[in-house]
Amino acid sequence: MAGNRPKKSADPVTQPALADFKVGVDNVIFSVDTAQNRLLALLVMRQEEPFLGQWCLPGTLVRQGESLEDAAYRILAEKIRVKNLYLEQLYTFGEPGRDPRESPDSYGVRYLSVSYFALVRFEDAELIANGVSGIAWYPLEQAPQLAFDHNQILKYGYQRLRNKLEYSPVAFEVLPDVFTLNDLYQLYTTVLGENFSDYSNFRSRLLKLGFLHDTGIKVSRGAGRPASLYRFDANAFTPFKDKPLVFI
Template sequence: MENYKLASVKPSVAEFKVGVDNVIFSVDTQHNRLLILLVKRYKEPYANYFSLPGTLVRVGESLEAAADRTLSEKIEVENLYLEQLYTFGEPGRDPRDQKNNQDQRYLSVSYFALVRYEDTNLITTGNRKAVWHLLKETPQLAFDHNRILDYGYQRLRNKLEYSPIAFKVLPEAFTLNDLYQFYTTVLGEHFSDYSNFRARLLKLGFLTDTGLKVSRGAGRPATLYRFDEDAFALLKDKPLVFI
């Protein structure tokens, strides 16, 4: 009896196209609104859907450069800090996976940022105009961008617990109520009682009294504080600093 060996079939290796998608949050402190930057697509797939600002990475271009490039076409803001969020690459996340070639996949390397609403200008030229959209009223987005957005929002909430990210978007001098309103805008009105929030922050010792006060309507003038980065450095590795 002859022996036959079954030839092993090697699975084909997927070819990837890499894109970047940016989750850019802004807190409108004057109206206590949490906003997300979106663009409307003008071609397929998902024509006329909103999406996160994104682009495919060009030859010889770094991921960070691609993220900066697509944002520079949508928004003007000083000192924008982008932090890499996560890589999304499940098969079928992009309809072009199946349309072009089953061995070709589209990856999304997402980035995250929080900017001051008052310091940004949206660029109105071009086909893909950017808009600020209320986070709580986000529509169904293109691709898996709702999932990316949810992931980014969770990162924002987590960073508020242990990092000084809030002070990057608040004015240099602020009241404790300004800071509390910022937190309630992002985390919801029931995240903490104001009295407990105030007492905890003052006890931590990284807020400096400027000696100045501001009057806003009825009631006693409120003290203006500044963030002391050196004092905070002693606490930066401790979780749940603010909450």
């Protein structure tokens, strides 16, 4: 009987094709010019389409057999010479359509950006202009419209930098081996703004934590009283490493 015939199964739901990815690395490289109280970001001008002649973050596509971190260090080495450097992975940006080279059909190549952020000493950083018509430090508040979604990456990197300063010793990665507390305070105020803490509270809190070593050496700068030189004691900081420490 017709009523006993097995029902035909419904057509399987068509699944989207798997994406074919190219992976790039984009570096948000910050530096602090404490002499002029400026937080700077390194930008380069694109030499090819898309966005020919437009400013962007230093970046590269990852090569065969190359790790993400190696690619990040490679692009750093191609753009800047510096001794003291702090680098860490930031975030992966992969929204469809973030790169105009992506094809609108489901079989097109997608472009992912694994971003890193770096903090370098401004005084020691030497920019490399080989083969680049434009490379410059831009004050963060004066950053132009960047290629791709790099303004978003830059904003995300700035927020990460602010957070790192609040709970980690990242500042000591880029300070000289010995420094005054005012040097340290100037770095913090440049990144976080002048109203984050007054100097006396900042000084008192950090000295109580016990990982700044007074070298016993004083330095004179201008007409003020000589200032003590301190050194960051990594061993003394070890007990704080996995605690929710707040510096400020």
